[in-house]
Amino acid sequence: MKFHPSEELLVNYVSGQLNAALAVVVGTHIDMCPRCRAVVHDIEVHLATRELHQTSPVAEPQLTAMLESILSSEAPAMPERPALQEHVVLESKSFKVPPSLGRHAARMGPWSKMPGGLWRSPLELSAEERMYLIYMQENAKLPEHTHRGNEATLVIDGVFHDEHDEYRDGDFIFLDSDQHHTPHTADESCLTLAFLDAPLHFTSGVARLLNPFSSLFFR
């Protein structure tokens, strides 16, 4: 795993400032990444200490010890939580998914096949917030595109490439509106979780005319 969310994103995740879709992408990465779990733990302690310090006369070391013990204790079971699904299935393939994603599996729509060896399944978090599971079969290619907003992609299983690098299980890629890329797979397929702030804008060749690919992410 080479690519992680920035510390700023992790702070916003901990303090509940990410939109629901981005929070699922970042949370799923954290499930898969011991390094970011440790960073998140430090951020939680830091934010909680700062918060409590303003209202409580307790000395800092005591406070930190207290918080450590609260944070490390088992969270109580929450019966109203939807059943956790451990796998998603596409045709004859089954993929293990981390809990932050599996918790929302009941909201996953059906898979649809797109041109170019791609499948997608929408995951609707609310009327306004939707993201997609995107499956790229071997030797699939998404046209080069930019986006007006941010794009967050997390590799759940497999490997994909673009002109900058290659991305494997757990890798988190966050691109802003200035960055172009052309994701593709080689001899391995890839399942990703993707969230976009705004529609894709294709920049190359015939895809510019087609743009049905923008329906990969937006209906």
Ligand SMILES: [Zn+2]
């Ligand atoms: Zn990480």
